[in-house]
Amino acid sequence: MSLSVQAAGQTDLGCVRKNNEDNFGYDTRLGLFVVCDGMGGAAAGEVASKLGVDTVLTYFREASRHHHYPVVGDTFEGVSVRANALASAIHLANQAIHETGTKSEGKRGMGSTIVAAMVQGNYLSIAHVGDSRIYLVRQGSIQQLTNDHSLVMEQVRRGLITREQAEKSEMQNIIIRALGSEDSVKPDVEDLVVLPGDVLLLCSDGLTKHVKDDWILGIILEAPDLEQACNDLIDAAKAHGGDDNITCVLVKTVQLPWYKKMFNIFGGNHRWQSST
Amino acid sequence: MAKLYLKFDAAVLKEVALTQGVVTIGRLPDNVIQIDNLAVSGHHAKVFWDQDHFVVEDNNSLNGTFLNNRRISKATLKDNDVVLIGKHTLAFKDEWHEGAPGAAPEKSGPSLPKMEATMMLDTKKAKEMMAAAQAAAGAPRTGTAAEPSPVEHLEPPAPPKDRMGMLTVMEGKTDQKQYTLASKMSVIGKSDMASIRLRGFFAPSMAALISKQDAKYYIASSEPKIKVKINGQEIAGRKELNEGDIIEVAGIKMTFGYQD
Numbered sequence: 001m002s003l004s005v006q007a008a009g010q011t012d013l014g015c016v017r018k019n020n021e022d023n024f025g026y027d028t029r030l031g032l033f034v035v036c037d038g039m040g041g042a043a044a045g046e047v048a049s050k051l052g053v054d055t056v057l058t059y060f061r062e063a064s065r066h067h068h069y070p071v072v073g074d075t076f077e078g079v080s081v082r083a084n085a086l087a088s089a090i091h092l093a094n095q096a097i098h099e100t101g102t103k104s105e106g107k108r109g110m111g112s113t114i115v116a117a118m119v120q121g122n123y124l125s126i127a128h129v130g131d132s133r134i135y136l137v138r139q140g141s142i143q144q145l146t147n148d149h150s151l152v153m154e155q156v157r158r159g160l161i162t163r164e165q166a167e168k169s170e171m172q173n174i175i176i177r178a179l180g181s182e183d184s185v186k187p188d189v190e191d192l193v194v195l196p197g198d199v200l201l202l203c204s205d206g207l208t209k210h211v212k213d214d215w216i217l218g219i220i221l222e223a224p225d226l227e228q229a230c231n232d233l234i235d236a237a238k239a240h241g242g243d244d245n246i247t248c249v250l251v252k253t254v255q256l257p258w259y260k261k262m263f264n265i266f267g268g269n270h271r272w273q274s275s276t
Numbered sequence: 277m278a279k280l281y282l283k284f285d286a287a288v289l290k291e292v293a294l295t296q297g298v299v300t301i302g303r304l305p306d307n308v309i310q311i312d313n314l315a316v317s318g319h320h321a322k323v324f325w326d327q328d329h330f331v332v333e334d335n336n337s338l339n340g341t342f343l344n345n346r347r348i349s350k351a352t353l354k355d356n357d358v359v360l361i362g363k364h365t366l367a368f369k370d371e372w373h374e375g376a377p378g379a380a381p382e383k384s385g386p387s388l389p390k391m392e393a394t395m396m397l398d399t400k401k402a403k404e405m406m407a408a409a410q411a412a413a414g415a416p417r418t419g420t421a422a423e424p425s426p427v428e429h430l431e432p433p434a435p436p437k438d439r440m441g442m443l444t445v446m447e448g449k450t451d452q453k454q455y456t457l458a459s460k461m462s463v464i465g466k467s468d469m470a471s472i473r474l475r476g477f478f479a480p481s482m483a484a485l486i487s488k489q490d491a492k493y494y495i496a497s498s499e500p501k502i503k504v505k506i507n508g509q510e511i512a513g514r515k516e517l518n519e520g521d522i523i524e525v526a527g528i529k530m531t532f533g534y535q536d
Contacts, residue, residue, distance in 0.1 A: 113394075123469060151397065160409055160410060177396075244394075255499075
């Protein structure tokens with residue numbers, strides 16, 4: 001038996017914003033899932049987040065076709081080739097956004113967060129920059145796998161303020177790492193493990209600033225399928241303000257019997273989706 | 277209750293509840309509100325209670341104290357006043373005059389629109405703000421007061437002090453006798469992704485998983501047919517590990533504990 005993935009993704013304008021600066025994309029054949037939350041005025045935010053998602057997906061599509069994962073930017077020691085490939089793709093996305101941002105007048109200062117996950121069998125690698133998050137729902141519990149690169153969470157990590165103060169702070173919107181803001185970026189990367197039945201959630205802060213962890217857990221556990229869970233999460237965020245764009249990508253690992261696995265090998269049942 | 281909010285740009289670095297004592301403001305660490313910036317004098321200004329109102333007074337500072345954009349030497353503070361010192365502002369909020377005393381103490385922040393659009397700080401500015409926050413919180417720092425605080429340690433952040441879990445193998449074939457559970461997830465099995473590596477032909481590739489969350493450790497079997505026992509009791513789902521627990525899985529027996 002081996003693990004296979006099911007996925008669903010959804011993005012929503014929210015109740016206040018006039019444009020959606022979030023983007024997501026995934027490809028179950030690659031086991032790759034990405035969410036980006038863009039920023040920067042005059043439509044620059046959605047350009048940045050779209051560039052982020054597209055660059056990472058393209059990197060892995062090309063790389064898997066040529067069986068070669070080119071190294072871009074700094075590599076990390078003590079992590080897998082998979083995790084370093086995520087880092088390379090993120091470095092590439094940063095370059096793309098930074099260049100576009102410095103070249104075109106109207107897009108100056110644009111940037112984006114990114115969360116990316118790669119699932120291959122039991123192996124899970126994650127990478128992120130900014131305050132978008134990845135959660136793991138396993139056996140009835142929820143765990144945040146990423147640490148926000150935000151000013152308030154940095155202060156929490158240093159013991160300057162408490163988590164409760166951070167949640168009330170007016171500086172929550174300030175992030176200290178982003179794609180595109182400088183010519184290089186340092187993502188956090190990590191190698192982890194998935195078990196059958198695990199659910200991963202990749203989401204933008206439009207979800208997490210309104211819907212707390214326990215509530216996210218409840219929604220995911222109660223929903224009949226992943227599509228419904230995405231919709232329910234977005235509805236929950238909108239019911240509590242929805243002042244930002246909301247994006248969720250859910251990934252579930254399932255154990256397949258051998259005959260279904262054969263079906264997958266011969267090309268069936270793979271899914272990819274992109275927000276735009 | 278009246279409060280002062282120390283701000284840099286839109287960011288609140290510190291809030292100080294005003295009592296009848298004197299709140300001193302300046303660059304040096306002996307001030308109640310320390311602003312570690314060269315534009316700020318050592319003892320720059322103070323805020324204190326005078327009979328029935330709060331007063332801000334400049335201490336003959338070099339660069340001056342500004343109240344609502346006018347340079348002052350001494351002035352009465354009223355609700356929503358903004359005091360500018362160097363590049364930092366102090367917002368004065370007098371909630372006592374706003375309504376019922378004690379009403380909604382949780383929402384005592386200045387009435388800025390919350391949740392604005394996400395903005396990013398470049399590395400330099402982020403370091404400045406972290407330094408300011410650290411100074412405001414009175415966190416221990418090195419270096420002298422005259423030079424900007426050293427903030428090279430912004431990345432990586434100081435690791436939070438949590439206890440590290442450990443496994444000691446009592447029975448069974450494993451590649452080591454003792455394991456430190458440093459990572460967020462540790463696999464017990466024969467697979468090459470396992471950190472607690474089982475030996476032997478019949479060992480399962482993945483038997484169980486120990487995960488670390490908020491300085492606590494949990495164990496779960498990786499598939500239903502593999503049984504995990506804690507202190508002789510078979511577990512269902514995931515279970516928190518406590519110091520001294522005896523774990524039995526896939527023919528090995530080990531104890532869980534914390535490193536000193």
